[in-house]
Amino acid sequence: MNPKLTDWTGKRVWLIGASTGIGAALADELARRGARLALSARSAAGLRPADVPGALPLPCDVTVPGSLAAARDALLAAWGGVELVVYLAGDYVPMRTEDFDLPAAERIVAVNFTGAMRLAATVLGDLRPGGGIAFVASVAGYRGLPRALAYGPGKAALIHFAECLHLELAPRGIGVWVVNPGFVATRLTARNDFGMPALLTTEDAARAMVQGLASGGFEIHFPKRFTRIMKLLSFLPYRCYFPLVRRFTGG
């Protein structure tokens, strides 16, 4: 379905959303495996070129038109090409109808979805067979969930977008992956006020992503003990899905 990425030695990888959390851990994991890394986020200070030797810092804001394109131009000027691009930039604010905050919702969708489309438009012409583009979405994008106004719909759109791209690019040997993590302990999930089942460390998440990229599948989801339940729920008809989700989440 997708190329199997197993040998990282000398592979040129651009991570967008790499200053903290899962992206920072993925940078460490890939650097250990011999990849060359370009790291993007808004905070230049967070891009830690000292921790990831030889990394190319490319500060950018995915919500600002032209910012990703300028970073891509700097990347090509430095490297001449790129094998894998990974979109991890994301934002999350738990939101229910009683605290629905439209400016915050628009900001979340701009980072979690519009930025990903903008990235695809920016790098599509640079992708080559054997490499490709991966998008970090979430199991929160499978179906509607409580407290997930804005976050859930943005992630659902991202999964759908990745599916559309995959249909077109996979026959040309260009990989398109969607990554759907369960709960990972980062500054984003620190905003949750509920117990998170099967919570992973960022290092666990990075290792699961690397394993998934080696497997040749389209979707990389983890931890399986949690994501398989979410998948099962997502297949249910609404009359079963809504009461079960309310029961499990108290929502």
Ligand SMILES: NC(=O)c1ccc[n+]([C@@H]2O[C@H](COP(=O)([O-])OP(=O)(O)OC[C@H]3O[C@@H](n4cnc5c(N)ncnc54)[C@H](OP(=O)(O)O)[C@@H]3O)[C@@H](O)[C@H]2O)c1
């Ligand atoms: N943690 C989880 O349980 C979980 C579960 C499922 C999916 N995810 C997804 O995994 C991805 C990484 O999240 P995380 O949990 O590791 O959170 P995180 O630590 O907050 O990382 C988010 C990254 O995105 C960058 N970013 C945010 N806004 C940006 C913007 N406008 N332009 C460029 N970069 C931006 C941040 O850096 P700056 O702030 O410096 O820009 C940071 O590097 C997100 O897409 C998230 O939705 C997380």
